[in-house]
Amino acid sequence: MTSNTTNEIDIVRASTSKIDAVDFENLTFGNIFTDHMLICDYKNGAWEKPLIKPYEPFLIDPSAKVFHYGQAIFEGMKAYKDENDAVWLFRPDENHKRFNHSAKRLAMPEIPEEIFINGLHEILKIEKDWVKKGKGNSLYIRPFMIAIGTGVIAQPSTQYRFMIILSPARSYYSGEVKVIIAEHYSRAANGGIGAAKAAGNYSAQFYPTKLANEKGFQQIIWTDDATHTKLEEAGTMNLFFRIKDTLYTAPTSERILDGVTRKSLIEIAKKEGIAVEVRSVLVSELIEASKDGSLMEIFGAGTAAVVNPVVGFSYQDTYYELPKLENSFALLLKEKLTNIQYKIDDDTFGWTVKVK
Known part of the structure; x- marks a missing residue:
């Protein structure tokens, strides 16, 4: 030494x-x-x-x-x-x-x-x-x-x-990601430590995620603890929902982690002319949008996964499959973000820092 x-x-x-x-x-x-x-x-x-x-x-x-x-x-x-x-x-x-x-x-x-x-x-x-x-x-x-x-x-x-x-x-997830919407278990509660990146938040997810895995799903979409009607996060990722040509993502709160990838994707999307709304998305909205064909994409965002598309979700024992798109917002935003991270494209946001 x-x-x-x-x-x-x-x-x-x-x-x-x-x-x-x-x-x-x-x-x-x-x-x-x-x-x-x-x-x-x-x-x-x-x-x-x-x-x-x-x-x-x-x-x-x-x-x-x-x-x-x-x-x-x-x-x-x-x-x-x-x-x-x-x-x-x-x-x-x-x-x-x-x-x-x-x-x-x-x-x-x-x-x-x-x-x-x-x-x-x-x-x-x-x-x-x-x-x-x-x-x-x-x-x-x-x-x-x-x-x-x-x-x-x-x-x-x-x-x-x-x-x-x-x-x-290398990449965090591989293969298709299917999710199940939580109806009973909660990731976090108001007044709790959900917005902190605390070890206990993740251990509390393991058991309900194990149950989801046994049913053939890779992750859970967590809902709010009080009513289980608002869509929040999925496993280790923040979530985005594309309904028609607008992206929706839940606001950060005492229950939702302020993801660095999430906030970066929001800024990139706006720069690309994609409409973004930061607001609570209801389970009922998602079901209705899936049924009428306006739900185009769901994808997770996080440091490890970067961007990970969801191919389908389950709620109350009914499975809803998402369409396969050529003009995927998820893939576009992932490319834009990773091109900045790997210095392939100019970093017009000033996000990258050189190690000297």
Whole structure:
């Protein structure tokens, strides 16, 4: 191992790399990790100096509050490599802002920009060879924070650990995606933590999603907790509905995550002259539009999936298939977005940030 220090970060480099043993053409999402990770602890009311070190397990006390009271948040981001071998981030400021929103909601300390953003740049400079060129290739970035303070008393921790780990990625979903509309289970409730990217939000989805999988569906379209009449999110994705030639998506709220991909697609759609309405969409509207032929598309949007079309949905044991379109908004918007991310087209929005 070799060590060096920047002004803000200590760096211990791995003596060897495992990159040559990785089959980048056959990756399972989120299973392979790069040679290094960033770690930074919060103790005595302040953040310590970050450290980039070889990726490895670490010890943690069995009474750490993350195990008992669920103080755990994370983000999902990607790095992309252009044809000139430059590495780019996509709207990292939005991820940093959302991370701190999640931290505040779970009574965790906010992470300073110099640790979050500078940490991203430093670790990506070290791991740049793990970012492969070509559309569909990326390096998935997982910043997260957990409560490491000890004791089983039910109160917020006083010690936390912020980390960044990296995983080479290709597409998240494969094959056709069919969804079932939730009639009983809820993803989140008003006043809850649905708008935070908290670990508990995802574990709560696993059981109802398992039931949906057993019926042949890949994901659930979540509905509002009070009436189950308003369409919200699907699994790990924000949702868009195309009725005739207008795109509809639910507004962000205490129940719905403020997706970076979602807000980017809205801006791209408007620039392309596509009508977009941000409002609640009712289950009854969707059924009626499907029956009269005006429902053209449903697609999910998220960092991992980017854009993922839905081929059909089920509600009250009736299955509704969507038409196959040549002029798909989903595919158009996906191409426009990924062309910006991979620096194929000009970034007129100013979203991409070069890793230097």
